[in-house]
Amino acid sequence: MSGSGKAHHFAMQLVEQAADIMGATELIPISFAHIDACFYTGQSHIDFVKFLLENDATLSVPTWTNNSVASLDDVSFRPEHIDPAMVRGGHALMRLYAELGCKPTWTCAPYQLPGGPGFGDHIAVGESNAVAYYNSALGARTNKYGSYLDVACAITGLAPLAGLHTDEGRRADIHFSCDDLPDQWKREDIFFHILGHIVGRKAGRRVPVITGIASATADHLKALCTAGAASGGVELLHVVGVTPEAPTLGGISEARERIEVTPEGLIQAHRKLSTGGDGPVDCVALGTPHFSLSEFARLIELLDGRAVKTPLLISTSRGVREMLAAKGWLEQLQAAGIQIPVDICTYYSPKIQALKGRVMTNAAKWAYYAPGMLGVQVVFGSLKECVETAVRGGLWRDPALWLTR
Amino acid sequence: MTVLHAGTAEGAVLLLDEPLSFWGGFDPRTGIIIDVHHPQRGQCLKDKILMMLESRGSGSAPGNLAEAIRLGTAPAAIILVQPDINLAIGTRVAQTLYGKTCVIITVSAPTFSELSKHTYLHISHDGTVGPALDDV
Numbered sequence: 100m101s102g103s104g105k106a107h108h109f110a111m112q113l114v115e116q117a118a119d120i121m122g123a124t125e126l127i128p129i130s131f132a133h134i135d136a137c138f139y140t141g142q143s144h145i146d147f148v149k150f151l152l153e154n155d156a157t158l159s160v161p162t163w164t165n166n167s168v169a170s171l172d173d174v175s176f177r178p179e180h181i182d183p184a185m186v187r188g189g190h191a192l193m194r195l196y197a198e199l200g201c202k203p204t205w206t207c208a209p210y211q212l213p214g215g216p217g218f219g220d221h222i223a224v225g226e227s228n229a230v231a232y233y234n235s236a237l238g239a240r241t242n243k244y245g246s247y248l249d250v251a252c253a254i255t256g257l258a259p260l261a262g263l264h265t266d267e268g269r270r271a272d273i274h275f276s277c278d279d280l281p282d283q284w285k286r287e288d289i290f291f292h293i294l295g296h297i298v299g300r301k302a303g304r305r306v307p308v309i310t311g312i313a314s315a316t317a318d319h320l321k322a323l324c325t326a327g328a329a330s331g332g333v334e335l336l337h338v339v340g341v342t343p344e345a346p347t348l349g350g351i352s353e354a355r356e357r358i359e360v361t362p363e364g365l366i367q368a369h370r371k372l373s374t375g376g377d378g379p380v381d382c383v384a385l386g387t388p389h390f391s392l393s394e395f396a397r398l399i400e401l402l403d404g405r406a407v408k409t410p411l412l413i414s415t416s417r418g419v420r421e422m423l424a425a426k427g428w429l430e431q432l433q434a435a436g437i438q439i440p441v442d443i444c445t446y447y448s449p450k451i452q453a454l455k456g457r458v459m460t461n462a463a464k465w466a467y468y469a470p471g472m473l474g475v476q477v478v479f480g481s482l483k484e485c486v487e488t489a490v491r492g493g494l495w496r497d498p499a500l501w502l503t504r
Numbered sequence: 505m506t507v508l509h510a511g512t513a514e515g516a517v518l519l520l521d522e523p524l525s526f527w528g529g530f531d532p533r534t535g536i537i538i539d540v541h542h543p544q545r546g547q548c549l550k551d552k553i554l555m556m557l558e559s560r561g562s563g564s565a566p567g568n569l570a571e572a573i574r575l576g577t578a579p580a581a582i583i584l585v586q587p588d589i590n591l592a593i594g595t596r597v598a599q600t601l602y603g604k605t606c607v608i609i610t611v612s613a614p615t616f617s618e619l620s621k622h623t624y625l626h627i628s629h630d631g632t633v634g635p636a637l638d639d640v
Contacts, residue, residue: 109600113593120508120587135563141532141571146601225563245563245590247570247597471528471540 106156106254113251114259121242123259131216131239132162132253133209135225136246137196139168139189147247148195151254156199159256163204163215165226166389167193170442171205172417176451177443193442205442206416208321208389210237218343221264223252227334228388228464231324234335236317238343240264243334263335269344271337273302274354277311284362284501285312289481291319292463293368294360295326295333300368301358304332308352310339311360318394325388326463362501372466375476377496381456383407383489384445385482386414387465392422394482399428401486407436408492410453411485417441447472459494461485505615506587507631508608509595513581514626514636517619518552520544525560526568526591535577553625554579555616558586566594573598573606581607581627585616609633 118126136144169177169189179186197203207226209215210233216222218238224230225244233239242262244252252258262268275298277285284290298307307327315323315338327333337345337352345351390398390413398413413432415423420441423429432439438453445451446469459478460466466477478494487495521543524530529539535550549572559565569591572578578598582591587610595606609631611619619625624636 113596116592116596117589120589120592136567138564140527140564140567141574143570143574143598143601144567146574147570147597150601227563243563245565245593246567248566248589248593249563 104155106151106154109154110156110251110254113248114255114257117248118259118261121259121261123261125260126257127221127260127264128256129221129223129252129258130160131220131222132160132249133165133222133224133226133229134162134196134201134249134253135165136250137164137167137192137201139185139192142188144192144246145188145195148192148199148250151250152195152199156254158200158253160253162201162253163209164196164201165205166207166444167205167442168447170440172441176440204416204418206389206418207444208391208416211389211391212416212418221258223249223258225249227328228321228325230334231328231336232321234263235324235337235342236320269306269335271306271308271352272354273305273307274348274352274357275301275307275309275360276357277309277360280311280360280362282313284365287481287500288319288322289461289500290365291315291322292326292461293365293372295323296330296372296463296467297360297364297368298323298336299327299329299331299333302327302331302333304334306335306337307333308337308339308345308348308354310348312338312341315341316393318391321388321391322463329464329467369479372463373477373479374466374470375457375478377478377494378457380409380459380478380488380494382453383409383411383459383485384454384465385412385461385485387444387446387460387462389419390415392419395419395423395428395432397482398486399431401483402435402490405435405490407489409489411437411489412445412451412453413437413439414444415439415441459485459488505612505631506610508587508592508610509599509605510629510631511605511607512627512629513553513607515551515553515580515624517622517625518547518549518554518579519620520554520556523556523558523560525562525565526594527562527564529560530568530572532568532572532575532577535572549579550577552579553581553583553627555583555620557616558584559588559591562590565590566597569594569606570598570601573604574602578606581609583616583619583633584608584610585613586610
């Protein structure tokens with residue numbers, strides 16, 4: 100524990116206030132935190148962490164950091180002159196959280212890095228997709244902790260025992276059935292993005308359980324969780340036979356509402372996400388959340404040694420980029436003309452210069468936020484369609500894909 | 505009635521027709537609602553008694569509320585029906601850092617409905633709410 104200083108006392112006040120509001124009578128020790136307060140939104144963020152540092156705050160648990168607004172690694176992606184206050188503030192905030200003792204991961208997909216939490220661990224996480232992934236895919240336990248409270252949990256090493264930290268809070272209350280969807284519909288990565296989008300819209304903040312999915316990779320679950328968190332407020336979902344807390348439907352679900360996922364529903368959701376309609380593509384943006392090593396492996400397969408003609412940006416973490424470099428893939432990708440920013444995501448302002456006009460993406464979360472944040476039009480497609488489009492220098496639709504039929 | 509952040513406040517009532525997200529839907533530099541989908545886009549929250557049934561959740565909301573309190577663009581008070589951790593935390597942090605405040609209380613739905621009929625409200629330190637003297 101970090102002692103009895105003023106910072107610790109303040110952090111404890113915040114955790115206890117949250118516990119009061121949540122109706123928690125106990126606090127539970129946590130073993131890990133991933134904080135969102137390092138994402139600069141104004142001077143108050145700087146003042147908060149400075150206050151903690153001046154009052155001798157220390158972290159009680161390993162604490163990793165979410166994306167920043169500006170990369171410390173390559174400043175050219177978001178040049179300072181576009182929004183000096185934002186870029187300088189972002190950089191200053193990153194240095195202050197590193198000083199506080201955070202592990203500077205700067206990623207929205209911390210679960211792709213080694214050494215994180217596992218099944219049954221109580222943790223405190225802020226980033227919505229990471230909350231959903233840790234809860235759903237790994238069976239770790241966290242509520243969604245907003246800025247400041249996330250840091251307060253990391254300092255005290257405690258969280259209110261309520262919500263998704265409890266067994267009762269983790270039971271499903273809305274059932275989505277893919278039982279009658281033909282298997283061919285479930286093969287492509289795009290299926291999981293669209294399914295997540297549908298689940299989030301209908302479930303809101305409830306806990307969904309999904310049946311009829313025989314298998315799903317970590318990347319598929321990332322897509323499902325992220326889209327559900329973005330379009331609704333899903334913090335935990337279960338996939339029967341796939342995620343660790345749902346070996347059977349009966350064991351996890353008390354759902355009274357059952358929703359049938361249909362081909363028509365998938366096609367309609369795809370259209371809604373593709374706000375720009377089909378047409379010339381100015382840029383392709385991948386990596387929301389940050390691209391994993393296995394996604395890069397698939398991308399290299401799809402590239403098949405070819406270079407890109409349309410700008411292709413892929414956001415990832417420093418950690419995954421190091422793995423790419425160790426395999427010799429980073430040079431190969433850069434030689435193909437692909438840009439790989441780290442520390443940041445690409446859908447919020449101040450915008451990255453290449454991102455304008457009609458932008459293609461395979462990520463439902465990017466498709467959901469970018470039109471409002473960047474004023475761009477979105478073409479939504481599978482990873483294969485995105486890669487072929489970038490390579491050919493014009494929109495390519497996969498004739499084998501169910502969505503075009 | 506529950507006090508999420510105590511203090512006294514008095515001001516003109518701004519009743520929101522829909523929940524507001526303090527991140528993405530509100531600009532702390534001006535105090536103005538910027539969400540293009542919000543029916544009250546363009547309204548300024550500064551010094552108002554803001555009434556909304558609940559807020560729209562965003563993990564970055566506490567930072568934006570604290571920033572608004574720092575800059576003096578925040579509401580004088582927020583009256584909710586659904587308790588909100590993000591707003592309570594943002595206010596507590598601003599109080600500690602800047603010694604400035606935004607009162608936050610929750611009331612029952614019927615009380616909310618009753619209070620929303622007034623033009624000016626006064627909130628006491630113990631959370632008691634009633635029409636302000638100006639409300640005639």
